[in-house]
Amino acid sequence: MHRYTLSANAEAGDLEPLVLALHELLHRLPVTAKSRDRSGIRVEDGRVIDRNYTGPVLEEAIRANQLMKTRPLSGPYKGVPVTVTPLRDSDGTAIGAIGVVDITGIFDLATLMEHQSAILKQVCGKDPCPLPSEAIGAKR
Numbered sequence: 001m002h003r004y005t006l007s008a009n010a011e012a013g014d015l016e017p018l019v020l021a022l023h024e025l026l027h028r029l030p031v032t033a034k035s036r037d038r039s040g041i042r043v044e045d046g047r048v049i050d051r052n053y054t055g056p057v058l059e060e061a062i063r064a065n066q067l068m069k070t071r072p073l074s075g076p077y078k079g080v081p082v083t084v085t086p087l088r089d090s091d092g093t094a095i096g097a098i099g100v101v102d103i104t105g106i107f108d109l110a111t112l113m114e115h116q117s118a119i120l121k122q123v124c125g126k127d128p129c130p131l132p133s134e135a136i137g138a139k140r
Contacts, residue, residue, distance in 0.1 A: 006087065008095040010035035012051040019043050019098070026100055030077070030123055033087075033098040034058050040096070042076070045124055057084045058097040065094040069102065077101060080123060 004014045015033045023031045023043045034040025034054050042053040055075050061068045061084040068084045084099030101123055 006035075006095070008036040008089075008093075009038060010096060011038055012041040012053070015041050015096070015098075016048065016051075020048075022098070022100070029103065030101045031098065032058060032084075032100075033096060034062075035087075035096040036062050036094060055099070057082055058099055060084075061086050061097040061099070062094045065092075077123070080119075 004017055006014065006018075012034075015035070019031050019033050019041050020043055023029070023046070028044075028046060030042070030044040032040065032042045032053055032055055039052045039054050040058065041048060042050040055072065055077065057068055057070055057072050057077075065086050065088070067086075069081070071079050071081050081102040082099050083102040084097050086094035087096040087098055089095050103119060
């Protein structure tokens with residue numbers, strides 16, 4: 001049986017099961033996390049992309065010990081809205097942070113549907129799979 005530890009010194013491998021679960025729970029939105037003292041993990045498209053990841057918003061959420069909703073000025077999510085929250089110990093001290101690409105705050109639903117392809121291409125690096133032609137206009 002494997003044992004994983006969440007602490008200020010947690011390694012990417014300790015965070016991996018939690019981050020992968022959140023990634024699936026959030027319909028495969030990109031998720032990142034890191035401990036306060038070590039680099040962390042970046043998950044996209046159902047798999048680990050980076051096990052030595054850090055980002056400016058993760059770092060700032062840990063330092064400020066508060067929820068952050070912003071668009072990073074650098075890194076792979078530059079200009080993309082993200083929400084990052086600190087992971088806190090029982091005393092309320094930030095021991096790490098976890099973040100997700102925040103597509104809910106970008107557009108209203110109609111605009112989101114118009115821009116979905118561009119968002120997925122920017123965040124995931126590819127266009128979504130087109131629907132089969134027979135599915136278009138199919139009745140439910």
